[in-house]
Amino acid sequence: MKLVVAVIKPFKLDEVKAALEGVGIQGLTVTEARGFGRQKGHTEVYRGAEYRVELLPKTRIELLIDDDTADDAVKAIVAGARTGSIGDGKVWVLDVAQAVRIRTGEMGADAL
Amino acid sequence: MDSGDTAFVLISAAMVMFMTPGLALFYGGLVRAKNVLATVMQSFFTIGLVSVLWVLAAYSLAFGPDKGGVIGGLDHLGFAGVGQEPNPDLSPTIPHIAYAVFQLFFAAITPALITGAFAERMRFSAFALFTTLWLFLVYAPLAHWVWAPGGWLRELGALDFAGGTVVHMNAGFAALAAAIVVGKRRGFLKEAMVPHNLTLTILGAGILWFGWFGFNAGSALAANGLAATAFIATNTATGAAVLGWCLTDYLRRRKTTTLGAASGAVAGLVAITPAAGYVGPMGSVAIGLAAGIVCALAVGLKYRVGYDDALDVVGVHAVGGMLGALLIGVFANTAFNEAGADGLLAGGGLALLGKQAVAVVATLAFSFGLSFALLKVVDLLVGLRVSEDEELTGLDIAQHEEVGYAFAEGGGSAAPAAAGYAETSQPPSTIRVPQGDSA
Numbered sequence: 001m002k003l004v005v006a007v008i009k010p011f012k013l014d015e016v017k018a019a020l021e022g023v024g025i026q027g028l029t030v031t032e033a034r035g036f037g038r039q040k041g042h043t044e045v046y047r048g049a050e051y052r053v054e055l056l057p058k059t060r061i062e063l064l065i066d067d068d069t070a071d072d073a074v075k076a077i078v079a080g081a082r083t084g085s086i087g088d089g090k091v092w093v094l095d096v097a098q099a100v101r102i103r104t105g106e107m108g109a110d111a112l
Numbered sequence: 113m114d115s116g117d118t119a120f121v122l123i124s125a126a127m128v129m130f131m132t133p134g135l136a137l138f139y140g141g142l143v144r145a146k147n148v149l150a151t152v153m154q155s156f157f158t159i160g161l162v163s164v165l166w167v168l169a170a171y172s173l174a175f176g177p178d179k180g181g182v183i184g185g186l187d188h189l190g191f192a193g194v195g196q197e198p199n200p201d202l203s204p205t206i207p208h209i210a211y212a213v214f215q216l217f218f219a220a221i222t223p224a225l226i227t228g229a230f231a232e233r234m235r236f237s238a239f240a241l242f243t244t245l246w247l248f249l250v251y252a253p254l255a256h257w258v259w260a261p262g263g264w265l266r267e268l269g270a271l272d273f274a275g276g277t278v279v280h281m282n283a284g285f286a287a288l289a290a291a292i293v294v295g296k297r298r299g300f301l302k303e304a305m306v307p308h309n310l311t312l313t314i315l316g317a318g319i320l321w322f323g324w325f326g327f328n329a330g331s332a333l334a335a336n337g338l339a340a341t342a343f344i345a346t347n348t349a350t351g352a353a354v355l356g357w358c359l360t361d362y363l364r365r366r367k368t369t370t371l372g373a374a375s376g377a378v379a380g381l382v383a384i385t386p387a388a389g390y391v392g393p394m395g396s397v398a399i400g401l402a403a404g405i406v407c408a409l410a411v412g413l414k415y416r417v418g419y420d421d422a423l424d425v426v427g428v429h430a431v432g433g434m435l436g437a438l439l440i441g442v443f444a445n446t447a448f449n450e451a452g453a454d455g456l457l458a459g460g461g462l463a464l465l466g467k468q469a470v471a472v473v474a475t476l477a478f479s480f481g482l483s484f485a486l487l488k489v490v491d492l493l494v495g496l497r498v499s500e501d502e503e504l505t506g507l508d509i510a511q512h513e514e515v516g517y518a519f520a521e522g523g524g525s526a527a528p529a530a531a532g533y534a535e536t537s538q539p540p541s542t543i544r545v546p547q548g549d550s551a
Binding site for chain 1: 299302303504505509513514515520524525526
């Protein structure tokens with residue numbers, strides 16, 4: 001089992017979700033996040049006082065999937081989230097030791 | 113001169129002023145969170161802009177001495193000759209200046225109404241330039257046609273008690289032109305674009321309802337029975353329109369909605385505006401109910417036809433305005449206002465309905481056509497739309513360098529005198545501080 005985590009631009013979520021559905025992914029969890037990488041932040045000004053805002057709104061996606069589909073999921077996320085400009089985000093994959101479906105008590109790959 | 117009338121009209125003017133901040137909240141709640149400030153700014157800034165332009169020249173173009181039935185002369189530039197004495201042709205019992213300031217706030221809310229059509233994608237500079245040109249070239253002439261002595265629609269005998277033609281149809285048809293010329297928001301009909309805070313929208317609708325008593329009852333220009341007639345007509349129609357829109361929602365999905373109730377209220381207020389001083393309470397029920405139902409259906413047109421009137425200015429103000437203007441021809445009755453006329457149900461035949469139809473068609477042609485042309489000109493001069501990046505980021509940051517909701521703290525730095533400030537900012541002030549006897 002793998003946990004695929006991605007941080008993407010918020011307005012790309014719909015495309016990423018569609019791409020994941022295209023490779024048969026059944027579900028995912030989305031969190032509103034903030035972060036910074038190489039992308040510059042923006043300036044806000046209140047009554048003439050400037051503030052540099054470096055943490056930008058991002059969307060964090062997590063999906064728990066079996067080992068065979070992890071590569072497809074990563075490719076789908078990259079295809080859906082890419083704009084080509086700085087700040088498109090990252091995808092990374094982790095090994096998962098155990099998973100349980102709470103409703104049924106199913107464990108391991110059956111819980112996915 | 114009547115002190116009671118003067119007090120009433122000045123208070124009514126302040127109530128009409130309060131409608132535009134109400135509109136700001138009504139519209140602000142309907143957009144996505146990243147565009148809330150840009151949206152409320154377009155209404156709020158318009159109050160400031162029109163407050164100056166009106167005094168400088170727009171009032172004179174609208175209400176100056178008639179030139180051929182189409183425009184006012186320049187006699188009142190800078191409010192010259194607009195004094196404390198009544199102008200017998202416009203408002204015999206109150207100071208001319210009280211009438212002029214009452215009219216100012218009608219002129220302020222009208223272009224603010226249009227902003228709902230191009231919400232979430234218009235450059236601020238383009239909005240400000242368009243509003244300026246539109247006030248002089250579209251609003252002022254139309255106000256003259258309908259309300260000024262000698263104006264051709266007024267002389268024709270078309271009725272518009274408080275601005276169904278000048279304010280609502282005018283804004284609605286300009287909004288249609290704006291939705292077409294500015295084009296759709298990115299992702300329209302593909303992405304979910306849901307209102308980010310309907311609580312604001314409901315509050316805004318409530319403020320509009322309150323201020324509208326100044327708008328309609330105040331248009332009697334006197335604290336008298338006609339004002340009371342207009343007041344009750346306004347409230348009754350609005351109530352009926354809330355019921356009509358909620359009924360439509362309920363029949364479609366077995367649920368009523370808060371946005372339906374708020375939109376119904378505005379639709380009813382729009383439709384009763386031209387009729388308020390010419391119809392009785394039962395006519396008001398009919399007009400309001402019709403407005404609630406018809407506008408609830410009309411706001412769905414944009415999805416079928418494919419124009420992105422973001423906040424439904426066409427569906428509510430153009431459609432509600434036309435409906436109200438035409439239904440005057442059915443429900444008007446001289447029993448409520450001797451200066452009015454009798455419509456179909458009062459035995460007046462089809463004559464009034466025909467005149468109302470002429471007013472609708474003339475407004476449609478003039479407002480839509482000229483607004484369309486002005487938007488094209490503004491596009492050439494400064495560009496109407498923000499860039500794709502700015503639209504995705506949101507107009508609040510891209511156009512105003514602010515955010516409406518700063519929920520999370522941290523992640524930034526105060527720039528003054530801090531690292532990173534020096535590259536982007538101006539050098540310190542070079543104004544000399546006096547140093548005593550240095551001469």
